[in-house]
Amino acid sequence: MPSLVICEKPSQAKAIAAVIGANTRRDGYLEGGGYLVSFCVGHLLQLAEPQDYDERYKKWRREDLPIIPREWKYKPNPKTKDQLKKLAELLKRPDVDCVINGADSGREGELIFRLVFEHCRSKLPVKRLWISSLEESAIAEGFRNLKDGAEYETLYQSALCRQRADFLVGINGTRLFSTVYGANLKLGRVQTPTLAMIVNRDAKIAGFVKEPYYIAAIEGGGLTAEREKLSDKAAAEGIRAACDGKTAVIQLVQSQEKSVAPPRLYDLTALQREANRMFGYTATQTLNALQNLYERKCASYPRVDSRFITEDMAAGVPALVSAAAGLLPFSVDADNINVPQIVNNAGVSDHHALLPTNTAATADLSALPTAERNILQMLCVRLVSAVSEKHIYSETVITVECGGEIFTVKGKTVIAEGWKAIEQAFSASMGKKQKNEESGLPEVFEGQSFIAKSAVREGFSSPPRPHTEDTLLASMETAGAEDMPDDVERRGIGTPATRASIIESLVTSGYLERKGKQLLATQQGKNFITILPDAVKSPLLTANWETSLKCVEHGELSADDFMTAIQSFIGDIITEHSAPSAEGLALFPPKASGEVVGKCSRCGNDVTEAPKGFFCSNPNCKFALFRDNKFFTAKKKKITKEIAAALLSEGRVFMSGLHSSRTGKKYNATIIMSDPGEGYVQFELEFEKKRLS
Numbered sequence: 001m002p003s004l005v006i007c008e009k010p011s012q013a014k015a016i017a018a019v020i021g022a023n024t025r026r027d028g029y030l031e032g033g034g035y036l037v038s039f040c041v042g043h044l045l046q047l048a049e050p051q052d053y054d055e056r057y058k059k060w061r062r063e064d065l066p067i068i069p070r071e072w073k074y075k076p077n078p079k080t081k082d083q084l085k086k087l088a089e090l091l092k093r094p095d096v097d098c099v100i101n102g103a104d105s106g107r108e109g110e111l112i113f114r115l116v117f118e119h120c121r122s123k124l125p126v127k128r129l130w131i132s133s134l135e136e137s138a139i140a141e142g143f144r145n146l147k148d149g150a151e152y153e154t155l156y157q158s159a160l161c162r163q164r165a166d167f168l169v170g171i172n173g174t175r176l177f178s179t180v181y182g183a184n185l186k187l188g189r190v191q192t193p194t195l196a197m198i199v200n201r202d203a204k205i206a207g208f209v210k211e212p213y214y215i216a217a218i219e220g221g222g223l224t225a226e227r228e229k230l231s232d233k234a235a236a237e238g239i240r241a242a243c244d245g246k247t248a249v250i251q252l253v254q255s256q257e258k259s260v261a262p263p264r265l266y267d268l269t270a271l272q273r274e275a276n277r278m279f280g281y282t283a284t285q286t287l288n289a290l291q292n293l294y295e296r297k298c299a300s301y302p303r304v305d306s307r308f309i310t311e312d313m314a315a316g317v318p319a320l321v322s323a324a325a326g327l328l329p330f331s332v333d334a335d336n337i338n339v340p341q342i343v344n345n346a347g348v349s350d351h352h353a354l355l356p357t358n359t360a361a362t363a364d365l366s367a368l369p370t371a372e373r374n375i376l377q378m379l380c381v382r383l384v385s386a387v388s389e390k391h392i393y394s395e396t397v398i399t400v401e402c403g404g405e406i407f408t409v410k411g412k413t414v415i416a417e418g419w420k421a422i423e424q425a426f427s428a429s430m431g432k433k434q435k436n437e438e439s440g441l442p443e444v445f446e447g448q449s450f451i452a453k454s455a456v457r458e459g460f461s462s463p464p465r466p467h468t469e470d471t472l473l474a475s476m477e478t479a480g481a482e483d484m485p486d487d488v489e490r491r492g493i494g495t496p497a498t499r500a501s502i503i504e505s506l507v508t509s510g511y512l513e514r515k516g517k518q519l520l521a522t523q524q525g526k527n528f529i530t531i532l533p534d535a536v537k538s539p540l541l542t543a544n545w546e547t548s549l550k551c552v553e554h555g556e557l558s559a560d561d562f563m564t565a566i567q568s569f570i571g572d573i574i575t576e577h578s579a580p581s582a583e584g585l586a587l588f589p590p591k592a593s594g595e596v597v598g599k600c601s602r603c604g605n606d607v608t609e610a611p612k613g614f615f616c617s618n619p620n621c622k623f624a625l626f627r628d629n630k631f632f633t634a635k636k637k638k639i640t641k642e643i644a645a646a647l648l649s650e651g652r653v654f655m656s657g658l659h660s661s662r663t664g665k666k667y668n669a670t671i672i673m674s675d676p677g678e679g680y681v682q683f684e685l686e687f688e689k690k691r692l693s
Contacts, residue, residue, distance in 0.1 A: 001095050001096065001097040002096060003034065003035055004038065004093075004099050004100065004124075005022075005038070005099075005129070006100070006101060006117075007103060012039065012103075012104075012134065012295070013029075013030065015134040017035070019139040020033050020035050021033025021034075022037045028083060028086035028087075029086065029090060036096065037102075038086065040083065040112050044076060044077055044083060044087070044116055045075065045077065045116060047074060048072075050171060058604050059603060059605050060178060060179050060605075062176065062179045062578055065176055065574050066570050067168075067175070068168060068567055068570070074119060084119075087116055088120045091117070092122075097125075098127060099126050099127070100128070100146065101113045101114075101152075102129045105130045105132065105350065106301075106303050107158055108303075108497060110152055126150075129146060130147055131301070132301045133299075133301065134295065135297050154552060154553050154555045155553050157553075158559075160559065161562045164566075165545065166189050169570065170186075170189060173187035173570075176577065176578070180577070180584070182588065183588045184619045184620050186511075188502075190542055191505055191509075192536060193537050193538060193539040194472070194476060195521065195525055197467070197472065197475050197479070197539060198467050198519055198521045199525060201464055201466065201467050205463045210461055210462075210463070211460065212461075213461065214230050214236035214237075214457070214458055214459075215459065216237075216405070216455075216456050217407070217454065217455055218248055219452065220452050221248075221448065221450035222444075223398065223409055223444070225400045225409040226407055226408065226457075227239060227407055233456075239405050239454075240454040240455060240456045242403035242404065243403035243405060243452050244454040247450075247451060247452070248402035248407075248449060248452040249402070249449045250399070250449070251446065252399040253399075253445065253446055255395070255396045257392065257394050257415065258394070259390040261341075261390055262338075262386050262388055262389075263386060264307040264308070264342070264353070264386060265308065265309070265354060265382060265386050266353060266378075268290070268496035268497070269477050272473055272500065273470040274378065276473075276517065277470050278427075280517055282469055282500070282504075283469050283500035283503055285371060286371075286500070287500045288371075289369070289374075289375045290375055293372055297359040297360075298363050299354065299357060299375075299376065300351070300353075302354070303351075304349075304353065305349060306353050308344035308348055308353055309344075310343070310345050313352065314343050317387065318334075320356070324360075324361075324380035324384055325380070325384055327363070327376065327377060328380055329377075330428075332422060336389070341386070341387065342387060354379055354382075356376060378426075381422060384422055385419040391417060393413060393437075394413045396411045396412075396413070398441065402454075403452075411439050412439050414437065414438055420437075467519045468517045469503065469517070469519060472503065476492055476493050476494050476499050477492040479493045479540070479542070492543055494546070503519070511528060512525060527588065530583065530584075531581060531583065533573065535572075536573060545566075595608060597609055598614075598644065598649055599648060599649075602675060603618050603621045607644070609644075612626060612627060612628075613625050613627045613628075614644045622678070623675070623681070624680075624681075625644050625681065626639070631671075634659075634661060635658040635659050635660075637659075647671075651673050651674075652670050652673065654668070654671075655668070669687050670685070670686040670688075671686075
């Protein structure tokens with residue numbers, strides 16, 4: 001009897017089917033080797049909307065909040081309902097004896113599979129395929145070591161908690177503040193604290209007042225030595241005057257050998273940050289390129305937060321390093337490597353760090369899209385660098401006395417480039433400007449003297465820099481860390497898998513905008529954060545929730561307790577913020593309400609008259625009848641209040657004297673309105689049928 005393998009996406013199913021011998025194509029699945037291999041297409045099931053629970057939730061009213069389902073409902077994604085139907089058929093086949101969850105090996109993959117499995121009410125036993133690569137060897141090893149699906153129950157519960165918490169906070173928070181202020185204010189559990197970090201940074205920049213500082217320096221004997229910064233110009237000038245033309249004596253020459261350890265392997269966030277710095281890629285662009293490489297079997301599983309590998313992988317590292325070195329556009333010595341420095345079992349959670357695969361060695365780099373090629377080479381450079389020797393340099397500090405004042409100068413001399421030679425060679429191959437890290441000093445000795453020439457250098461304090469995706473990802477990753485104990489596993493807000501989509505959502509919503517690499521809050525975003533209470537926009541609170549989700553995943557906190565805390569939080573927010581603040585009213589003044597002309601065909605709220613037309617009073621509804629609608633203006637007519645009222649109540653209106661652009665003549669007809677539910681309403685003409693005599 002065959003086992004049914006359900007993957008997350010078609011490309012994954014194809015890769016797995018090829019390894020286990022399911023080579024015969026069927027309608028919506030592959031068959032062979034004792035397996036049926038089918039797939040989801042992302043989320044086949046999505047959370048029901050509030051109105052799916054109760055019709056009254058079509059209207060946005062504060063008195064209906066909080067909206068908290070007693071029993072959660074899901075509905076098929078209309079775009080992929082046929083594939084859901086196919087999976088239901090396969091799960092009910094009498095000859096299928098087991099189901100193998102082959103979705104992505106992570107929280108979201110677990111959720112995608114389990115929602116489908118439960119929706120279809122299957123009672124079949126479940127096994128879990130848990131792999132970190134789509135290489136043939138990894139898939140084969142995974143099938144030899146299938147896990148009991150029950151081992152991942154707490155991972156599933158964590159995924160449900162994340163999804164439902166996002167729904168509750170988003171739906172209730174959005175409806176609360178939108179109705180309080182009469183504006184479309186989209187709130188998100190992680191999005192809003194992320195936006196707050198940008199707004200706060202922008203505010204610090206806008207409010208920054210530069211302050212001067214002064215540095216007294218002496219020059220001579222091939223050296224330029226400086227005092228520390230002073231805020232008092234007169235004091236710095238006094239030091240200059242006391243030293244100019246005087247004898248300076250070198251009191252101390254100290255040299256110390258130092259080293260910089262090789263960098264750790266990439267996790268997803270570290271890769272996204274580096275790709276943004278080096279190539280200007282957005283977090284989403286990097287994730288998409290990495291996902292494509294994963295599906296091409298050239299990279300390991302993308303959505304990881306680990307930066308090490310496990311001991312059982314160590315034996316394969318030399319061959320992998322050799323393969324990676326062969327993909328680089330410059331020569332690398334891949335023989336003398338230090339594998340133990342990238343091995344740490346305790347540092348690996350669900351998946352090991354990002355790695356190129358052995359399969360990548362056979363890839364035609366010239367055939368890859370530019371972003372994928374760059375990301376793959378970044379993975380290769382990082383792997384080779386991570387197992388290379390330390391970067392060693394000598395740092396010399398020279399102390400000079402002159403006029404009773406002490407001046408210092410530092411110099412650096414590279415002893416062994418080590419791993420930095422690899423990363424510098426890669427940057428050079430990409431046409432990036434190289435920074436000279438050496439600042440050598442002349443040979444001097446203690447007691448040596450020279451006649452000093454002194455000066456004062458003026459500088460100014462610098463404002464914080466605007467966030468880029470690099471710095472924002474870093475802030476998201478560490479948000480709240482300073483307020484958490486050292487043993488907390490996850491700090492920060494969002495996860496490596498979700499941070500890219502969070503940033504994109506804020507841009508799409510109009511709260512953020514990109515200017516080059518910079519991410520800046522729009523005025524709408526600034527106003528929104530200004531009116532929100534601290535609890536809703538707190539990165540620390542959201543970071544605590546992320547930590548709690550990890551506790552659910554590890555079985556240290558029950559899903560019910562987590563959701564109870566979320567519901568309590570929502571109840572408190574609604575109770576405490578059911579009326580607008582004075583500051584909020586200034587930023588979101590009440591809109592003058594025009595005369596009601598009818599009910600909205602989409603949400604049932606009132607449609608009111610305004611100078612440019614007739615609009616739904618629900619701030620989240622986009623229904624509109626513009627006076628200068630193109631359909632009407634082509635017929636030399638405008639939508640009047642009477643016409644709008646008829647269209648809203650009857651869906652049609654009879655009009656005489658319509659202009660024909662083709663003949664130039666006038667005619668009479670009935671105009672029928674249809675509403676597709678999104679975008680613009682549509683109109684068509686209906687003519688009275690002539691009677692046959």
